[in-house]
Amino acid sequence: MARMELKDVTKSYGSVEVMRDINLAIDDGEFIVLVGPSGCGKSTLLRMIAGLEPISGGEFTIDGARMNEVRPRDRDIAMVFQSYALYPHMTVGRNMGFSMEIAGAPKEDRARKVAEAAKVLGLEKLVDRYPRELSGGQRQRVAMGRAIIREPRAFLFDEPLSNLDASLRIEMRLEIARLHQALKSTMVYVTHDQVEALTLADRIVVLEAGRIQQVGSPLELYERPANKFVAQFIGSPTMNVLPATPDEAGVRLPQGATLDLGREIATLGTVELGIRPEHIDVVDPAQGDIRAKADVVEHLGSDTNIYVRTEHQGGLMVRVHGNIAMTPGAPLGLRLQRENLHLFAADGTALGRKPALAA
Template sequence: MATLELRGVRKTYGTGEVVKGVDLSIKDREFVVFVGPSGCGKSTLLRMIAGLEEISAGELLIDGVRANEIPPDERELAMVFQSYALYPHMTVAGNMGFALKMAGKPKAEIAAKVAQAARILQLEALLDRRPKMLSGGQRQRVAIGRAIVRNPKCFLFDEPLSNLDAALRVQMRTEIAKLHQELEATMVYVTHDQVEAMTMADRIVVLNGGRVEQVGAPLELYRNPASKFVAGFIGSPRMNMLEVAVAGHDGAAVRLTLPGGESLAVPARDALVKTGARVTLGLRPESLNLADDGALRGKVEVVEHLGAEMLVHVRTPQDDLLIIKAPDEARIHPNQTVGIGINPARSCLFGEDGLALILRVDALA
């Protein structure tokens, strides 16, 4: 049960700044995911919260108390490492009870807490094994169990699923989400995988180059990205980006000239655009459809059949590559010329600085 607050937190190594001023407040029992490409500072940020890295500037508050100078073991946080970091010469029970042993708790109490955590994670049969004898998923569960036993204020996860195979990752994802509901604990989770972020988070923090790009609920980020970076990072397959010109605008819509010369009206209230400006139109793959009388035309390069739906990669004469998500049907083949229809209702517009020009207040409706 804890709140975390970051105030202008920075991290510098020598002359290089890795985290460039992060302000964030994490509510009690919230599941917050830090997501971003590698090198964006998300792990460093987590390690600063854990106390494994010093905070170069700014403040970290745990439950409203400044924690910059508190050593890691006294912050009452528990961390699950990417490499699991299990102690190889201790049994599963020894691993899970190590923190309590260090705290000088009586043996009976340690055994009881370990047994309780083992029950939650279905590790009861494995308590006498050593980590070497466990599978990757079991090791991951032991690492989580080691965190649970300590009954921490907040759980910190550092890319915990990246060493697991795809099927196991999906399973562990739901297990961690379930655990969050059962334990009613605050959790901070770092990943580079936007699918993990979308599926698990109450709120996602998108980091880029040491700065926070956007903070919001998964759907909010998906439908209303604040910048081109967030739009491109969240969502799979990626959002399609088209360079377009503004032909004019009124209070309700912006008229755009598409690369092929066709025009398109994008509904937008009070958009901050000038006629004649070059802007980027962002279209999710599901906002495009295959239509013979569509506004764009192009040649099919690749068709990916997913069963229920298919992803059609189309190259336009202007050399833009568009990915269209459509109901799966067999009639589309590579090298075929197709028309592309656009549903502009959920499209995004970005200015030359990469920031969003439209705020879709109806995004979550």
């Protein structure tokens, strides 16, 4: 296992700085997931850790040793890419043990290591097959087995499941979770998939425009986002954000309803309210904080997603547990659960949730 740390790391291409002020400590055995929109720098950061991209400024250490100038092969890190990159003319077993083969390891040692990795990944019956005879999920397991055999200090994953279909993604997500539990190794994982991030990570690192926006546990980021960007990026469907005007009683919505969030809110100036779709109750139009009309209704079985149109707030999204009878165009009232409201300042900084504000 390995403890890794990035201190004031920057990355530039010529005069263009694409990453700055990257400070992150990764503990031994921790599973870190890097997320963010396309172009935010998550794959670049992973490649700097691997040594495939030079670090322009700052310092990267593994167990206290500076790694900036150390070659990728000497960092003792294994990387699993989006592409399986298997040798088509080699069997599964030889693909997995090829790094030991080119290093001159004895044949019996290679066979033992391949057997151990195959057992961990459920590939025992496939070691004599060729990649063309495997499914996508099986090929990705072979790619992970190739990394396991090296017994590295840390594993890096660059969107390893993005080429798989939905059912295989679920299967492989469970495989990676089991792998981490079995090996207890340090893992850094890049993905754009919300479910992968929230279910696999010990901590999530949210990146945007080359900067870290927040680092925390999945639940912390979901319930206590540091700013509006994180609030709307973490969680699917995304958080609703509504304009609001502070007054003596709390905040006033554009339709005129006032939410009692405490008199201290009046000193904050311009604010926005955040509320997740599952924290909005559907009520009689006369009893809601917001009057709306159903626009699109999605029946998902376990839940119902209702996209609504309002007169002043534009579109909002509501998630209701179970199936409810709702047709497009139907009038409805929306009641915002006070205990689950988030407040954001004009610059997007989170001001807290309602209970914290009232304390």
